[in-house]
Amino acid sequence: xxxxxxxxxxxxxxxxxxxxxxxxxxLPLEExxxxxxxxxxxxxxxxxxxxxxxxxxPAAYARELRQAAGLGDEITVGRGSRAIRASVTAFxxxxxxxxxxxxxxxxxDVAPVLTWARPLWxxxxxxxxxxxxxxxxxxxxxxxxxxxxxxxxxxxxxLVAAVAISVxxxxxxxxxxxxxxxxxxxxxxxxxxxxxxxxxMVVAEVESTETEFWKGYENGYEEASGASEMQSGDPAxxxxxxxxxxxxxxxxxxxxxxxxxLVDSSGRALTLTNDPYNEGTGWGDFVLVPWLNxxxxxxxxxxxxxxRLDQENQxxxxxxxxxxxxxxxxxxxxxxxxxxxxLRPGPARPGTAARSR
Amino acid sequence: xxxxxxxxxxxxxxxxxxxxxxxxxxxxxxxxxxxxxxSDVGDASVYGTLRRLYSAGSLTSYVVPSExxxxxxxxxxxxxxxxxxxxxxxxxxxFATTVTTILEGVPA
Numbered sequence: 068x069x070x071x072x073x074x075x076x077x078x079x080x081x082x083x084x085x086x087x088x089x090x091x092x093x094l095p096l097e098e099x100x101x102x103x104x105x106x107x108x109x110x111x112x113x114x115x116x117x118x119x120x121x122x123x124x125p126a127a128y129a130r131e132l133r134q135a136a137g138l139g140d141e142i143t144v145g146r147g148s149r150a151i152r153a154s155v156t157a158f159x160x161x162x163x164x165x166x167x168x169x170x171x172x173x174x175x176d177v178a179p180v181l182t183w184a185r186p187l188w189x190x191x192x193x194x195x196x197x198x199x200x201x202x203x204x205x206x207x208x209x210x211x212x213x214x215x216x217x218x219x220x221x222x223x224x225x226l227v228a229a230v231a232i233s234v235x236x237x238x239x240x241x242x243x244x245x246x247x248x249x250x251x252x253x254x255x256x257x258x259x260x261x262x263x264x265x266x267x268m269v270v271a272e273v274e275s276t277e278t279e280f281w282k283g284y285e286n287g288y289e290e291a292s293g294a295s296e297m298q299s300g301d302p303a304x305x306x307x308x309x310x311x312x313x314x315x316x317x318x319x320x321x322x323x324x325x326x327x328x329l330v331d332s333s334g335r336a337l338t339l340t341n342d343p344y345n346e347g348t349g350w351g352d353f354v355l356v357p358w359l360n361x362x363x364x365x366x367x368x369x370x371x372x373x374x375r376l377d378q379e380n381q382x383x384x385x386x387x388x389x390x391x392x393x394x395x396x397x398x399x400x401x402x403x404x405x406x407x408x409x410l411r412p413g414p415a416r417p418g419t420a421a422r423s424r
Numbered sequence: 425x426x427x428x429x430x431x432x433x434x435x436x437x438x439x440x441x442x443x444x445x446x447x448x449x450x451x452x453x454x455x456x457x458x459x460x461x462x463s464d465v466g467d468a469s470v471y472g473t474l475r476r477l478y479s480a481g482s483l484t485s486y487v488v489p490s491e492x493x494x495x496x497x498x499x500x501x502x503x504x505x506x507x508x509x510x511x512x513x514x515x516x517x518x519f520a521t522t523v524t525t526i527l528e529g530v531p532a
Contacts, residue, residue: 102475
């Protein structure tokens with residue numbers, strides 16, 4: 068160890084060090100301390116050797132010091148703001164210290180969690196950022212927000228780039244990551260804060276779009292396989308995915324029948340629906356009128372008469388009328404060993420629907 | 425000749441070499457560099473370099489208190505620092521040789 072002269076504290080040195088320290092105020096506290104710690108002693112040596120004049124300009128000194136230490140230039144908005152910057156830096160440092168103290172007090176070891184939590188956050192915030200841009204640009208207006216952002220086809224590429232940038236930020240290889248200056252810290256805090264706030268919103272959007280998409284896929288699949296979801300609450304006959312509008316029975320000889328009641332093998336009445344669009348608007352310009360068993364309406368007796376629907380007040384008007392069947396008669400059919408039913412005309416009962424010709 | 429530009433490239437190396445020889449405090453290291461012939465080296469540059477090397481793990485530091493006057497901050501070299509010193513020393517050697525060769529016009 069080389070011999071050192073006993074140091075005498077020189078007021079000029081003290082003033083110089085204060086000036087230099089003031090220009091480091093935007094740096095984190097520990098950084099400031101490290102830089103200034105030995106400065107007084109060293110500068111005292113300098114003055115002892117070369118006189119007080121050798122001190123020079125503290126501003127230039129601070130600049131050279133920062134540059135050699137790789138700390139970036141001081142952010143100067145004006146002399147008055149130095150105090151503001153100092154207090155903001157102190158505040159950020161205090162928050163960081165409080166967080167560190169809190170983490171240290173936790174009963175379990177936080178370090179392994181952070182090892183995977185941090186990279187996961189880097190990826191998440193990149194995804195959120197790209198999704199946000201996607202939503203903001205409106206390119207999701209047509210298809211909704213998907214899991215991989217679309218961005219007019221560039222989504223995948225942009226996402227990869229965003230993740231790369233986010234990771235480099237997190238590792239400190241890209242500004243503002245790694246820079247301990249006040250401006251960098253604030254920018255980084257702002258970006259992270261924005262990402263945190265945007266995350267629930269973006270996740271909600273994507274989730275709603277994706278569930279809709281899969282539901283639509285399910286529905287389409289069902290329709291295609293002929294088992295479409297009927298929109299009305301009551302069971303109703305459908306054919307080829309569409310609600311059946313009416314049934315026109317003919318007997319074995321091909322003559323049209325009126326008043327045929329249909330049930331399936333389980334005894335369920337094969338009813339038609341009176342409101343296929345589930346909007347209370349019937350079939351658009353008409354409603355089906357049921358046959359009656361006493362007061363009970365039955366929609367499984369065919370054919371069902373139609374009643375005109377007034378478009379303005381959506382009320383059924385006029386007389387329920389049986390429409391003409393699509394064919395006056397159809398080809399006769401036979402079945403070996405089976406005697407088909409033969410219709411015997413009976414007396415017309417009062418209140419029956421008129422038959423249109 | 426203005427050696428400032430040349431110096432910037434090798435200050436890390438020079439500082440490491442000086443500290444490797446013996447631990448030192450800021451001004452002491454400046455003095456050794458100046459005595460070694462680098463009369464243009466700036467104090468602030470040396471201190472900044474010391475701080476940067478410390479952050480990178482190449483140097484360790486400790487404070488020696490004194491009864492009268494301010495404390496001194498000493499720097500010492502670490503194993504990482506020794507590795508870096510060796511590597512940069514070799515790089516410098518080969519670089520210097522190459523440049524000298526070119527200047528003398530002898531094909532490399």
